[in-house]
Amino acid sequence: xxxxxxxxxxxxxxxxxxxxxxxxxxxxxFLLWVCFMLVTVIFVxxxxxxxxxxxxxxxxxxLRRLGAxxxxxxxxVGRDAIYIILTILLASAFIPFLASVREIGNMLxxxxxxxxLGLIIVLIYDIGRILYRTVEAKAEVLADRLVxxxxxxxxxxx
Amino acid sequence: xxxxxxxxFILIYVLVVLLSATEMVPMSVAALVGALLxxxxxxxxxxxxYGEAIGFIDIRLIGLLIGVxxxxxxxxxxxxxxxxxxxxxxxxxxxxxxxFITLCIMAAAVSMFLSDSTxxxxxxxxxxxxxxxxxYDPVPFFLSATIMVNLGxxxxxxxxxxxxxxxxxxxxxxxDFIGYLAVAEIILWALTILVLYYIFRSRLRKKRTPPTYxxxxxxxxxxxxxxxxxILFLLIFLFVFSDSMGVEPEAVALGCAILALAVSEIDPAxxxxxxxxxxxxxxxxxxFVVGGLEKTGLLGTLSTQLFxxxxxxxxxxxxxxxxxxxxASTIVSNMAVALTFTPIVQxxxxxxxxxxxxxxxxxxxxxxxxxPFSGSVVIMALGAMKKEGINLNFSEFTKVGFITTFIxxxxxxxxxxxxxxxxx
Numbered sequence: 001x002x003x004x005x006x007x008x009x010x011x012x013x014x015x016x017x018x019x020x021x022x023x024x025x026x027x028x029x030f031l032l033w034v035c036f037m038l039v040t041v042i043f044v045x046x047x048x049x050x051x052x053x054x055x056x057x058x059x060x061x062x063l064r065r066l067g068a069x070x071x072x073x074x075x076x077v078g079r080d081a082i083y084i085i086l087t088i089l090l091a092s093a094f095i096p097f098l099a100s101v102r103e104i105g106n107m108l109x110x111x112x113x114x115x116x117l118g119l120i121i122v123l124i125y126d127i128g129r130i131l132y133r134t135v136e137a138k139a140e141v142l143a144d145r146l147v148x149x150x151x152x153x154x155x156x157x158x
Numbered sequence: 159x160x161x162x163x164x165x166x167f168i169l170i171y172v173l174v175v176l177l178s179a180t181e182m183v184p185m186s187v188a189a190l191v192g193a194l195l196x197x198x199x200x201x202x203x204x205x206x207x208y209g210e211a212i213g214f215i216d217i218r219l220i221g222l223l224i225g226v227x228x229x230x231x232x233x234x235x236x237x238x239x240x241x242x243x244x245x246x247x248x249x250x251x252x253x254x255x256x257x258f259i260t261l262c263i264m265a266a267a268v269s270m271f272l273s274d275s276t277x278x279x280x281x282x283x284x285x286x287x288x289x290x291x292x293x294y295d296p297v298p299f300f301l302s303a304t305i306m307v308n309l310g311x312x313x314x315x316x317x318x319x320x321x322x323x324x325x326x327x328x329x330x331x332x333x334d335f336i337g338y339l340a341v342a343e344i345i346l347w348a349l350t351i352l353v354l355y356y357i358f359r360s361r362l363r364k365k366r367t368p369p370t371y372x373x374x375x376x377x378x379x380x381x382x383x384x385x386x387x388x389i390l391f392l393l394i395f396l397f398v399f400s401d402s403m404g405v406e407p408e409a410v411a412l413g414c415a416i417l418a419l420a421v422s423e424i425d426p427a428x429x430x431x432x433x434x435x436x437x438x439x440x441x442x443x444x445x446f447v448v449g450g451l452e453k454t455g456l457l458g459t460l461s462t463q464l465f466x467x468x469x470x471x472x473x474x475x476x477x478x479x480x481x482x483x484x485x486a487s488t489i490v491s492n493m494a495v496a497l498t499f500t501p502i503v504q505x506x507x508x509x510x511x512x513x514x515x516x517x518x519x520x521x522x523x524x525x526x527x528x529x530p531f532s533g534s535v536v537i538m539a540l541g542a543m544k545k546e547g548i549n550l551n552f553s554e555f556t557k558v559g560f561i562t563t564f565i566x567x568x569x570x571x572x573x574x575x576x577x578x579x580x581x582x
Contacts, residue, residue: 078180085173089195092166096202 059126077130080123087123091116163203164454170195171498174447175490178440185491186436189443196450206453214449215442218408219326223441225411226316227433229393230272232418234280235429236386237377239268243284244373254294254362255355258302261285262351265303269310270317271390274526274535275434277307282542292366296548298358301555302351304539305562308527309350312520313339315397315407319437320496320522325407327500328515332397332407338516342573346524346566353562382422389418441493448497457498461505472509473580477571479503480517484567487525496522513578520570528563529556 019028063080091112099109170192177188200206233239246264250257261281269277281303289296311317315325315335325335355362377383393414396403400410419426451457468474479499486495496518503514530536536555543550575581 075180078176079182082173082176082180082182085169085176089166089169089173089199092162093195093198093202 055125056129059122062122063126074130074134077127080127084120084123087116087119159205159454160203163199163205164456166199166203167196167451167454167456170199171447171451174444175494178491178494179489184436186439186443189440189447193443193446196447200450200453205450210453211446211449214446216326216445218406219322219445220438220442221408222322222326222411223319223438224433225408225415226393228415228429229390229411229418230276231429231432232422232424233386233390234272234276235422235424236379236383238383238387238390239272239280240376241373242268243280244371244376247284247288248371248373252292252366254365257288258298258355258358258362259351261299262302262306262354263347265306266310266347269307270314274307274318275538277310278304278535278539279542281307282539286542286546291369294366295361296543296546297550298354298361300539300543300548301550301558302354302358304536305350305354305527305559306347308535309346309523309566312346312523313343318492318523319441320492321519323493323496323500324515324519328511330515331401333401338512338577339519341577342520342570345573346569349569350562350566353565354558357558357561382424385421386418389414389421437493440491444494444497448501452501457501458505461502464502465506470508472513473575475506475509476513476517476574476578476580479514480521480570480574481567483518483521484525484563487522488528488563492522492526495525513574513580516578517570517574520574521567524563524566524570528559
């Protein structure tokens, strides 16, 4: 779909660019550009949402393999923080040794750094996700309480 | 020193604290992993030499801990503490209020000699038996006993591991420790029992007649009982006079431990098996982690900054030590807090350190029972309750724990100000 829209965005504007759309009095090229931007934005949002759900599932599978049993509890945030520190420390300890391997040392050290960085990003993502859900749940409870309070006040006044 | 080296040592420290706090691995393993990483990076970055690293482990502290553990373990097997608990329960004559107060005092008294984990197991067993027999609500007894076990031994060098750390590293003798803190401990006992009684007063009403029993019948080996009791009192006697005899406390403890092993006729392997190796290894590992951190100069800098924050005032510095160590102990093991704060307090050059050492002893001891995560004693007590089918939710414990800890710390604040005259 993205490719098709890409082709359309290249081919169509030159044909209709100068044409004024009757009724709304707007140039065809501009209208097409607006439509194209809207579709792109929708696509990006949807794609990001899908990617996030995929990332959620993959992160869960990955962390369960690491031994995380808790479902989105704050204890898991502590566990993630431990893994982040361990990753940094282990990478710091072993990368100098990997770098000293003849000929391929730099490549190995670079690869190890990238793996460590990827792992840290996954763990930070997990922490962010858990904290967001915790805050969201607290906000919902607060909102419910406020609604109940407002309803009670209204009943009293009524 | 390279900033990355300092960052690595901070990360190691945070890692050990997080590993212990989340109980992802046993706390001894957490500290030993920290020690391994400290050794690795310390040698790699040239922060210390191998010889210096070996010196991080305070053999005097470990010796004192092992010596006291052996003597107390032998005394426990002799039945001294069980006998004391049974006598105090018998004295209450079934009155739940007297029983409550007696159990609280007994819990704190037993904890002055036994490690907190051993003391809570002993008192928990007594509390379970008596509350079941007399059909009392077990929660007030259990919860209060846990808080009192944590409080017991605040004023003695051997009352808690954090006190041993402070005493050995600050060079405070057994008598001086008691001299600085005994009055505080006595008042804290009374104050805490009063607060706990007030909280649970409505749950201590009905009175039942207790069954008759002879506490002496609980002693199975009278010879062992007398021998172990004499050695325990010899240990205390020698501690009291160690200063005038010019003998170090760890030498007294190890000497009495050897004597206890020699005359108790118990297989030493059994004694060694029951010792709290978890604490010994945690202490060894964490001494190493803090030693590494100290070598980076970070603790010295922290000490200087705290000194500046206090504006050179002994009053502010003492209160800072009391409250920060007290609050830190509500989350982190009080042994870790004591080990971390010891070099910081030593860095307060030019100030009288006695009020600060006393504040540190009070802070680390009092913060240990504020929440279910504050220390092993609370976790063990809750575990024992759960095993008996008694459900106590974490929030109920935290509510009582926080109230008592806050009141205790508030009293400790007044105490250090008045006792050491640092108010003006």
